[in-house]
Amino acid sequence: MAITDSQIIDACVLINLLAxxxxxxxxxxxxxxxxxxxxVEKETIYLRTGDPQNPQELVQISPLIETGLLTICQxxxxxxxxxxxxxxxxxxxxxxxTLAIAVSRGLVLVTDERKARRLxxxxxxxxxxxxxxxxxxRKWTEVQNVPSEKIREVLLGIESRARYRPPQDDPNFxxxxxxxx
Amino acid sequence: MKKHxxxxxxxxxxxxxxxxxxxxxxxxxxxxxxxxxxxxxxLVAIEKGERRVAPEELIKLASFYGRSVSDFVxxxxxxxxxxxxxxxxxxxxxxxxxxxxxxxxxxxxxxEDYLELERLCEVPMSQIxxxxxxxxxxxPEQAAEEVAGAERNRLGIGDGPxxxxxxxxxxxxxxxxxxxxxxxxxxxxxxxxxxxGGCIGINSAHPxxxxxxxxxxxxxxxLSNRYQAEITFLTERKRQxxxxxxxxAFAENFLMPASGLNRRFTEMHRASAAGSITLAQICTLAxxxxxxxxxxxxxxxxxxxxxxxTWDGLxxxxxxxxxxxxLLGIEANPSEEQLLPQRYLNLAVMAYExxxxxxxxxxxxxxxxxxxxxxxxxxxxxxxxxxxxxxYQTFELDMTQSLAGR
Numbered sequence: 001m002a003i004t005d006s007q008i009i010d011a012c013v014l015i016n017l018l019a020x021x022x023x024x025x026x027x028x029x030x031x032x033x034x035x036x037x038x039x040v041e042k043e044t045i046y047l048r049t050g051d052p053q054n055p056q057e058l059v060q061i062s063p064l065i066e067t068g069l070l071t072i073c074q075x076x077x078x079x080x081x082x083x084x085x086x087x088x089x090x091x092x093x094x095x096x097x098t099l100a101i102a103v104s105r106g107l108v109l110v111t112d113e114r115k116a117r118r119l120x121x122x123x124x125x126x127x128x129x130x131x132x133x134x135x136x137x138r139k140w141t142e143v144q145n146v147p148s149e150k151i152r153e154v155l156l157g158i159e160s161r162a163r164y165r166p167p168q169d170d171p172n173f174x175x176x177x178x179x180x181x
Numbered sequence: 182m183k184k185h186x187x188x189x190x191x192x193x194x195x196x197x198x199x200x201x202x203x204x205x206x207x208x209x210x211x212x213x214x215x216x217x218x219x220x221x222x223x224l225v226a227i228e229k230g231e232r233r234v235a236p237e238e239l240i241k242l243a244s245f246y247g248r249s250v251s252d253f254v255x256x257x258x259x260x261x262x263x264x265x266x267x268x269x270x271x272x273x274x275x276x277x278x279x280x281x282x283x284x285x286x287x288x289x290x291x292x293e294d295y296l297e298l299e300r301l302c303e304v305p306m307s308q309i310x311x312x313x314x315x316x317x318x319x320x321p322e323q324a325a326e327e328v329a330g331a332e333r334n335r336l337g338i339g340d341g342p343x344x345x346x347x348x349x350x351x352x353x354x355x356x357x358x359x360x361x362x363x364x365x366x367x368x369x370x371x372x373x374x375x376x377x378g379g380c381i382g383i384n385s386a387h388p389x390x391x392x393x394x395x396x397x398x399x400x401x402x403x404l405s406n407r408y409q410a411e412i413t414f415l416t417e418r419k420r421q422x423x424x425x426x427x428x429x430a431f432a433e434n435f436l437m438p439a440s441g442l443n444r445r446f447t448e449m450h451r452a453s454a455a456g457s458i459t460l461a462q463i464c465t466l467a468x469x470x471x472x473x474x475x476x477x478x479x480x481x482x483x484x485x486x487x488x489x490x491t492w493d494g495l496x497x498x499x500x501x502x503x504x505x506x507x508l509l510g511i512e513a514n515p516s517e518e519q520l521l522p523q524r525y526l527n528l529a530v531m532a533y534e535x536x537x538x539x540x541x542x543x544x545x546x547x548x549x550x551x552x553x554x555x556x557x558x559x560x561x562x563x564x565x566x567x568x569x570x571x572x573y574q575t576f577e578l579d580m581t582q583s584l585a586g587r
Contacts, residue, residue: 012540015551046550056552081236082185088250089186092541096251115539163555 007032007131008073010098010111011040012164016133018059019047019162020154026140027069032108037101038074039094041065047161073101080104091116102129110136112166133164134172141179148179155180186254187239193230194261198253200228201262202246205286207279216245252290255542256297263289263372263380266410284363284370284412288382291359291521294546296377298528301537308355308378311335314404321423325430326439328404333438340441342470346396350381351522356403358396360385360520368415369395373407385520387415390473394432401431437470437480445469446486458487460495461509464502468511474502520548530561 007030009017014036017023027034046056064070075084080100087096095116102109102120109120110131121127141151155176158164166173187195203213210228214221217238226232234242243250267285299305311332316324333340336353343349350356356379363370363384368391370382381399383392395413402411405427413428421429449462467477478495481487506512529546532538538546544554 011551044550046552048552048556056550075240078235078237081240082187085236085239085250085254086184086186089254091251091539092255092545093249093251095539095541113539113541115536118536161552163552163559 004106004108005032006035006105007108007110008035008037008098008102009040009070010109010113010116011036011043011045011094012112013110013133013136014040014061015045015047016112016158016162016164017136018045018061019158019164020137021157022140022154023064024067024069025144026136027064029140029143030136033071034069034110035071035073035101035107036061037094037097038072039097041072043094048163050160075100075104087119090119112164114167132166132170132172133158134166134170134176138172138175151179152181187233187236190254191230192227192233195234195253196228196230197261199234199242199246201264201286202242202248202252203228204264205279205282206246207282208246213242213245217241249545251542251545256293260289260293260296260374260376262286263374263410266372267370267412270410270412280364281412284367284382285372285410287361288359288370288372288380289377291361291382292357292377292380295357295522295525295528298525298532298546301532302528302535304528306355306357306378309353310355310379310407311404313407316405316427321427322430325401325427326434328401329431329434329438332404332435340438340444342441343436344471346393346436346471347522350396350400351524354400355379356381356400358383358522360392362386366415368413369399370410370412371399371402372410373403379403379407388473390467390471390476391415393471394436394473394476397432397435398428401428401435404431433476433480433483436472437477439484442466442470442480443484443486446481446484460500460505464505464509464511467502468506474505526557526561530558533558534562 017026020026041061045059045061047059049055049057061070065072075081075097083100083104084097087099090096091099091113095111095113098111099109099116099120101107103124106129108129108131109116110133111117111120112132117130120130137154140146146154159180166176170176203210210221210224214224217224219238223232227234227238239253240250243253249255263285264282267281295306314324314328314331316328319327336349338349347358351358357377358381360383363382363386365384365386368384368387371380373379381396381403383395383399385392387395398413399411402409402424405424409424411424411428413425445466446458449466450458453459453462463478463481464474467474470477472480475492478487478492482489482491526547529538529543533540533543540551540554543558544551547554547557549557
């Protein structure tokens with residue numbers, strides 16, 4: 001199946017991108033149109049603030065949708081609906097809908113979720129259609145020539161606000177560690 | 182995916198779950214059928230398991246009921262819910278059925294999630310349940326005293342205060358205990374089925390003393406008639422049933438056994454500079470046993486260590502237990518108890534580490550947002566600290582490693 005010009009972003013990566021404070025720039029610099037599924041759109045997203053008095057911050061993604069940087073999609077037709085329900089037996093609804101649409105429409109899947117990635121490779125067998133947070137961020141820094149101090153700020157922002165750091169077997173783990181020092 | 186889950190799931194169980202979800206939302210079959218653009222008879226057939234639900238229908242039904250699709254297809258073991266048990270026993274106590282259904286449904290979902298985690302990790306809960314006690318030949322109060330003593334012996338507690346009642350009942354008996362918000366009038370709920378075992382829900386909004394009492398009370402229900410679902414109300418009820426009298430008397434005797442309480446009271450009395458027991462000492466005693474000042478005074482009245490009517494007298498004089506505890510520096514009511522048992526949290530993180538659960542599934546199991554879930558994973562994985570000369574060194578625990586010894 002041919003790779004399309006769209007990528008579908010799962011909630012786990014969306015949270016990380018929101019934590020950068022640079023999500024609009026990151027999505028604009030991507031060569032693919034970015035989609036999120038209807039369940040992820042409805043998910044309530046909190047980020048850490050570092051303020052003990054007010055430790056969580058509710059993040060809205062509606063501005064990204066209104067400006068067309070994110071497009072909402074949902075399963076269409078019996079085949080996609082069946083695939084969605086099947087994946088919902090092993091994933092949560094947002095992950096299942098994201099995966100079903102990525103598989104069915106031949107989209108690039110943007111997720112850090114290990115179980116979803118394993119299922120994608122198992123069912124589709126095209127690891128090149130899989131992108132992780134680290135990859136999307138690294139590409140942004142390279143395309144936009146982002147200064148090292150800014151990269152450090154963005155990566156540390158993800159670590160503190162979204163409590164995420166890539167696993168050691170991530171191909172960009174060393175880049176992440178070096179860039180965040 | 183090769184196999185379709187809706188072809189494999191038992192249509193009768195799935196139908197019953199859909200029916201239960203509809204009732205929790207307080208919807209009639211006709212209202213749902215109209216919304217779904219289907220004949221009522223079709224919905225009836227789906228709920229009875231006579232017709233398999235189609236993927237499109239399940240997606241719409243889940244959305245209409247405010248539930249996720251994975252609630253209906255995401256578990257290997259689906260058990261029939263507690264709602265019918267509670268409705269049968271307590272329907273008349275609630276102005277709206279929905280209120281009752283929400284509590285029963287939440288307890289059932291938590292217990293079922295717990296069971297699913299045990300299945301995924303292949304670590305079933307040890308249920309060390311006592312045989313049913315026979316109360317037929319004594320009053321509920323007499324029976325409760327005997328059972329409380331027998332249970333303390335069985336659990337090896339002795340006659341002292343129980344500082345970790347929840348952990349004891351979870352670990353040593355195998356009861357599933359959850360703390361979650363309920364209407365203020367409800368203290369706790371109890372339900373049982375043969376697959377999930379004994380399940381107790383405690384109102385997390387109540388103070389610690391009350392939560393502790395409610396837990397012992399619900400355990401009393403488990404011991405007296407585990408097949409009867411129970412709801413305990415905060416306010417005293419004028420005509421208590423035999424089961425409620427037993428559970429209350431059990432809580433009293435289990436939390437404050439006569440022998441231990443008498444001994445401590447005597448010691449306090451001897452040590453009292455005033456020559457008689459003081460209100461401050463009673464407050465301290467109540468804190469030691471993790472019960473309210475009122476419960477401890479009434480218990481001491483019954484044991485004839487305080488004059489009958491002492492509590493009523495204190496109330497008449499405007500005694501404020503909370504204020505007294507504050508003055509004594511007793512933090513008797515820390516606000517929050519962990520919603521989920523520690524074992525549940527550990528199993529959930531273990532399942533995630535083994536890639537048996539996704540991050541989204543884990544967050545749902547933990548009733549938390551994703552970032553809080555990530556923080557909790559870190560916390561569980563780094564919970565073992567090794568003391569060093571320079572402080573504490575944190576090391577990562579491999580939750581998946583085998584600990585089998587030789």
